[in-house]
Amino acid sequence: MTTVEQPVDVLLSDGTTVQLRQIRPEDAPEIVAMHGRFSERTRYLRYFSPYPRIPERDLKRFVNVDHRDREAFVVLAGERIVAVGRYERLGPASPEAEVAFVVEDAYQGRGIGSVLLEHLADAAGRNGIVHFVAEVLPANGAMLRVFADFGYQVQRQYADGVVHLTFPIAPTEATLEVQRGREHRTEARSIARLLAPRGIAVYGASTTGQGVGAALLGHLRDGGFTGAIVPVHPSAATVAGLPAYPSAADAGQDVDLAVVAVPPDAVTDVVRDAARAGAHGLVVISAGFAESGPAGAAAQRALVRAAHLAGMRVVGPNCLGVANTDPAVRLNATLAPVLPAAGRVGVFSQSGAFGVALLAEASRRGLGLSSFVSAGNRADVSGNDLLQYWQDDPATDVITLYLETFGNPRKFARLARRIGRSKPVVALASLARPPGVGEAPALDAAAVSALFAQSGVIRVDTVSELLDVGVLLAHQPLPAGRRVAVVGNSSALTGLAATACAAQGLTVADGYPRDVGPSAGAAAYAAALGDAVAGERVDAVVAVFAPPLPGQLADPVADFASALPDARVTGKPVVATFLAGLVPAGVPAYPSVEEAVRALGRVTAYADWLRRPAGVLPELPDVDRTAGHAALRPDGADAAALLRAYGIDVVESVPATTTEEALAAAERLGWPVALKAAAPGLRHRLDLGAVRLDLADAAALRRAYAEMAPVFGAEVLVQPMVAPGVACVVELVEDPAFGPVVGFGLGGVATELLGDRAWRAVPLTDRDAAELVDEPRAAPLLHGHRGAAPVDRAALVDLLVRVGRLADEQPRVRSLTLNPVLARPDGISVLHATVRTGAEVARPDTGPRRL
Numbered sequence: 001m002t003t004v005e006q007p008v009d010v011l012l013s014d015g016t017t018v019q020l021r022q023i024r025p026e027d028a029p030e031i032v033a034m035h036g037r038f039s040e041r042t043r044y045l046r047y048f049s050p051y052p053r054i055p056e057r058d059l060k061r062f063v064n065v066d067h068r069d070r071e072a073f074v075v076l077a078g079e080r081i082v083a084v085g086r087y088e089r090l091g092p093a094s095p096e097a098e099v100a101f102v103v104e105d106a107y108q109g110r111g112i113g114s115v116l117l118e119h120l121a122d123a124a125g126r127n128g129i130v131h132f133v134a135e136v137l138p139a140n141g142a143m144l145r146v147f148a149d150f151g152y153q154v155q156r157q158y159a160d161g162v163v164h165l166t167f168p169i170a171p172t173e174a175t176l177e178v179q180r181g182r183e184h185r186t187e188a189r190s191i192a193r194l195l196a197p198r199g200i201a202v203y204g205a206s207t208t209g210q211g212v213g214a215a216l217l218g219h220l221r222d223g224g225f226t227g228a229i230v231p232v233h234p235s236a237a238t239v240a241g242l243p244a245y246p247s248a249a250d251a252g253q254d255v256d257l258a259v260v261a262v263p264p265d266a267v268t269d270v271v272r273d274a275a276r277a278g279a280h281g282l283v284v285i286s287a288g289f290a291e292s293g294p295a296g297a298a299a300q301r302a303l304v305r306a307a308h309l310a311g312m313r314v315v316g317p318n319c320l321g322v323a324n325t326d327p328a329v330r331l332n333a334t335l336a337p338v339l340p341a342a343g344r345v346g347v348f349s350q351s352g353a354f355g356v357a358l359l360a361e362a363s364r365r366g367l368g369l370s371s372f373v374s375a376g377n378r379a380d381v382s383g384n385d386l387l388q389y390w391q392d393d394p395a396t397d398v399i400t401l402y403l404e405t406f407g408n409p410r411k412f413a414r415l416a417r418r419i420g421r422s423k424p425v426v427a428l429a430s431l432a433r434p435p436g437v438g439e440a441p442a443l444d445a446a447a448v449s450a451l452f453a454q455s456g457v458i459r460v461d462t463v464s465e466l467l468d469v470g471v472l473l474a475h476q477p478l479p480a481g482r483r484v485a486v487v488g489n490s491s492a493l494t495g496l497a498a499t500a501c502a503a504q505g506l507t508v509a510d511g512y513p514r515d516v517g518p519s520a521g522a523a524a525y526a527a528a529l530g531d532a533v534a535g536e537r538v539d540a541v542v543a544v545f546a547p548p549l550p551g552q553l554a555d556p557v558a559d560f561a562s563a564l565p566d567a568r569v570t571g572k573p574v575v576a577t578f579l580a581g582l583v584p585a586g587v588p589a590y591p592s593v594e595e596a597v598r599a600l601g602r603v604t605a606y607a608d609w610l611r612r613p614a615g616v617l618p619e620l621p622d623v624d625r626t627a628g629h630a631a632l633r634p635d636g637a638d639a640a641a642l643l644r645a646y647g648i649d650v651v652e653s654v655p656a657t658t659t660e661e662a663l664a665a666a667e668r669l670g671w672p673v674a675l676k677a678a679a680p681g682l683r684h685r686l687d688l689g690a691v692r693l694d695l696a697d698a699a700a701l702r703r704a705y706a707e708m709a710p711v712f713g714a715e716v717l718v719q720p721m722v723a724p725g726v727a728c729v730v731e732l733v734e735d736p737a738f739g740p741v742v743g744f745g746l747g748g749v750a751t752e753l754l755g756d757r758a759w760r761a762v763p764l765t766d767r768d769a770a771e772l773v774d775e776p777r778a779a780p781l782l783h784g785h786r787g788a789a790p791v792d793r794a795a796l797v798d799l800l801v802r803v804g805r806l807a808d809e810q811p812r813v814r815s816l817t818l819n820p821v822l823a824r825p826d827g828i829s830v831l832h833a834t835v836r837t838g839a840e841v842a843r844p845d846t847g848p849r850r851l
Contacts, residue, residue, distance in 0.1 A: 008850040009308040010075075013111035013182070015190030015280065016311040017851065020119060023072040023084065028063045030081045031074075039105050045140040046102040048162075062086075068127050073119055075103075075112055078309050082107045085116030087124050087132065096166075097124055099132040113146040114182060118848035121169040134165045151175035180414075183849050184388050190313050191381070191389035194281040195324045195371050197256035199228035200333065201248035201277060203270045204261030204286070207236045212285055213261035214240065215335060216321065220259070223332035223339065228253040232273065248277035256280045259321070259333050264288040264299050267317075268306055275310035282307055283333055284316035290377045291318055304379050308851070319376025320352035325369055326395060334374070336360075343368015344397040345474050346390045348383045350375050350404045358402065358463060366585065367471050370395040380851070382407050387415045390423065398473045400466055401427040409738045410845035413455045413761050420456030421614070424473050424606055427457050428466045447759040450775070451738055454760050454768060456609045458602050468599040471588045476573035478607040481539035482506050484600070485532035486513035488544035489520055489560075493577070497542050497593040504601025509538045518548045526563030533570040540573045540600055541565070544593055547580035575600050615765025618801055622647045625809050632812050632837055639835040642813075646806045648799065650818075650830045653717045659705050663698055665718040672696045674719045675704045677712035683832050684727065684747060684820045694721060722829045725822035726781055726791055730800065731757070732807050732816035740807040744772040744800060747820045751778050764804030769797045782823060791823035799828060814838045 007021035035043075035054050043051045054062070065072050065086070072086035085101030101116045121132065136143050144163065147154055151174035152167035200220060204213030217240050220229055230251040231239035238244055245251045248258065258274035260267060260282055267286060274282060289300035300317060307314045315322055321334030325342035332339050336356055340363040347362070347369055349355035355374040362369060370393065373386055383401050390396045399419070416425050429448065452459040460466050484506045488494040494513035501508050516528050525545070532541045545560055561581045565574055568586075575596040576583050583589040590596035628645035631638045640650050654665035655678060666673045675692045676683045682690040690712050692704040708716065727747030735741050738761050745757040758775035760768045773779065773796050784790040799821065807813060815836040822829045 010115050010850055011183075011186035011190055012107075012115075013109075013186055013189070015186060015193050015313075016110075017190075017308040017313060018082070018112070018311065019076045019309060020073055020115065020850075021076070022067060023063055023065060023074050023086075025063050027074060027081060028059055031059065031062060031084065034081045034084070034104055037104055037106075038102070042102065042105055042108075045137055045143070046100070048137065067123075069097075071120065071123050071127075073116060073123075075107075075116065076309070077107065077311060083112045083116065085113075085120050087120050087129070089127075089129060090133070093128075095129060096131045096133055097129045099124075099134050108142065111182065111186065113143065114150065115849060117146060117150060118179060122848045125169055130168060130170065132165075132167055132169050136163045136165065137161070138163055149178065151178040179849060184391070186849075187385050187388040188392060190281075191373075191385050193256055194283070194313065194315065194381075195322060195331065195373075195389070196326070196329050197227055197280075197331070198254040199230060199251075199256060200225065200331075201230045201232050201251075201255045201258045201274060201279065202261075203232045203258060203273075205231050205233070205239050207233070207239055209240065211261070212335065215337075216259055216261055216285065216333060217242070219332045219334060219337055222337075224330040225332070226328060226330055228255070230255060232270075247273050248279070249273070251277075254278070257333070258282045260284045260317075261286055264296065264317075267299075267303055271303065271306045271310060271312070275312065279312060281313045281315065283319065283322055284314060284376075285319060285321060285335070286316075287318045289317045290379070300377060300379050307380070314380035315373060316376040317379060318352065320349070320355040320374030322374070323369070323372040325371065334359075334372070338363070339369065339372070341366070341368045342370070343474065344370055344395065345470050346370050346386065346393065346396040346399050347372045348375065348386045348400070349373070349402045350378055350383070351402060352376055354402055354463070358466075361463065361467055362470075365467055365471055367467060367474060378405075378407060384408055384411050384415055387412070387419055387425070391415075391419045397423060398470055399423055399425045400470050401425065401429075402463075402466070403427060403429045408845055410761070413451070413738075414845060416452075416455040416457045417614075420606075421610065424603075425457045426460060426466060426469050426473070426602075427452060428460050428463065446755075447741075447743075447757070448738075450759050451741065451761050453605065453609065454771075456606065458606050460602065464595070465598065465602075468588070468590060468595055469602050472573065472575060472599045472603050475586045475588060476575075476603075477571055478610070479540040479573050479600070479604050480607070482604055482608070483509040483537055483539045484512070484542055484597075485509045485535060485538040485540070486542045486544070487516070487525075487528045487532050488513070488546070489516050489518050489525060489548070490544065490546035491515045493544040493546055493593055497544055497577075497597055500594045500597035501542075501601075504597055504604075506540075506597065506601055506604060509535065511535075512538075518546070522560050522563055525560055529563055529565055529574075533565045533572050533574070538572065540575075540604070542593065542596060542600065543574060543576040543578075544596075545576070545578045545580065573600065573603070612767065615767025617763055618766050620647065620802065620805060623802070623805060628806065628810055632810065637813070637835040637837050639833045642806070642810070642835060643830070643833055646802045648802050648806075648818075648830060648833075650833050651719055651722060653719050653832065656716050656718055657714045659702055662701060662705055662716060662718050666695070666698075666701055669718065669720040672721045673701065674721055675701060675708065676717045676719065677708060678715040678717050679712065680817075680832075680834055682712055683717065687749065719831065722822060722831070723824055723826070725824035725829065727820040728782075728796065728823050728828075729757075730803055730816075730818040730821055732803055732813065734814045742772065742800060742804050742807060744796075745776045746778040746781060751776070760804075762804045763808040764801050766797065766801060769800035769804065772800050773797055789825045791825060792827050795828045796821075796823055799830075812837045812840045 007019050069089040074081045075083040083103040087097040087099045089097045103112045154167040157164040202217045205217040206214050231244040233244040236244045248255050255277040258279045290297040323334050324331040336359045352374050390399050449459050486494050486497040494515045498508050498513045561583045564587050576589050577593045577596050624645045631641035656662040672694045677690040695701045729747050731743040740762045741759050743757045743759045756776045758772045782791045817834045818830050
């Protein structure tokens, strides 16, 4: 069966939503109705003839498919079918199928054809079809472009007045790039229409001026929204001094957005009314949905379903609202009475209460915002949607996010890795896992930070730090390196700053910290700062100032803050801690030196990430995905066959339960051998006596088995001896928050006890794999510690890339452990592998586009 057994919502090129699902026999009347709405040209281009009506025999065949050799999807706008696409296999077991689709005239040119092609290709590939063929009239330029623009390697032939097309449908880098480019444009446009509406309908504003709806209406009006504001009230003629209407459509205005503050049971009526007015989206402030229990969750699903059927997107419910400080819009559809000043920072907050505090603190610090979205329950619009919008938003230079959960972590990582190359992304992400989100142990803080850093995301721990970093990024250039000059008038403060630099991995530049002394005047302080920013071996400056004691300064009213250098001129970031006086606008000021240096450290790590080349997914021509899939049996996995399909050889292990069986295995494998307890937790425990090495003959093996069996059980494993090396461990786990992640560390009880593992999310690039090898604290053992020869690092990197590819391509694999992996100067040996499988489930951010 195809992956679209249930209806899915998809975005069109103009940002509207439609539904896509498999065709059903009961769709026959609607198919006839759609056919009746076609223009003569559309019928001719699709059927190569006038085809004025669908014969009953054809109609029956159209709507009855087996979802294997014949598949068909329909696209619905509301309850009306507006497009249909299908493929039909060209003969029993043929690897080829003919593909065709037709779109109602009013919906042509909006990207439906490309969406249908994605889903048809995905369904066909899962049913063993590898090529599509199509016949298109030369006059059907739109259809020819759908195939040509998709990234497929299309072969064309012209015969008998028809263009014959043939192309492979397996996803490639080219097709994925096209698909993700379309995804980016459609999601960005859907958000743009929410943040720059021509008119807004407000539902739930009372005539008394009390309540949430009235507050929202007042904030919209008082904020100077440049479009039309339409209060919707069942009986009042005016609300808050504005003309009110029983229906938004009655206002005769262009209404793009509906702001909703009505009880949950009235929201469905609002959706219908807003749809009639032509709204593109809903901002649902109302609570009482998924956060309130199962009944609320069902109401939330119904809300999103109704909105998507009407072509609308939903922010919320249970949210704070949305804002846009663009002077041409001046949108404050939030519960915050006053917004921060206009600026260059975009803010996304999943929590409404947190959003209120964040806006207030941003105002206090003078952090200007470009736009703000509070997603609440995040039933539809998410942080990923805002990333897509902010990527190309000319008003936004810095992106800040507060995330409680990840709806689609793989997509977040992919988007952040791309967007972070042009705009920094700062995220405050909760480590607390909500109830019901997986049973596996959550990754620790270090692992979460590493997974963020892999994508270039600046992860912070507190609200204060989110704004600390945001202010620095908004006003200062990125540092060119990690060398910091510390300048101040207090030896205590400069010493604290130097200590903080070391804690953040920053290097205090030669000749610093520099203490000009408490009696130095403003000129001397300015000269010291000038020397610092001019220094060739300085990449950033930390300026600290403590108020002098009375009588210490000849000029007690001197303006020391004016001595701070202008980063726009110097090109080097400057952060300041002034315990007296106000620093000039544009210089990030912090209440303590530790906070200043911590923010600088976060930004410096991001700058380091930018300077490193982006990794690539290496070509692995010896990988056989089909063979790997075949190794996954219904009851488990053939671990050796699975790994062999990905070019990973595991040293053969022969189980034995008696001395004679162990001897027979040793004779077959060849002496010397190793004897190990069979239990997975004991196979590498040389320290417990559960592993005996270099057994050269039958007598040695008999003696070892006799000693081990009473302690560890009769079941043992016999392996041929391999050359010694540094023991390593490779792990793959399916984290409920981040998806499949690969871990690497060195073996041994001590490193396991300390949790000395590095983690990266799949798919792994060559750079990700190299960083995994080098990141554990015990990694120096791999590079030649105390005179030992360095191990083959490239072989470890290759192994990790292959494990990452396996994780990416085999979603049934829930966990994988390679322990131990012996790393030597001449290569590696994988001694044991453990694989745990589960039911195959669709992973987010894979397959064709859907919301």
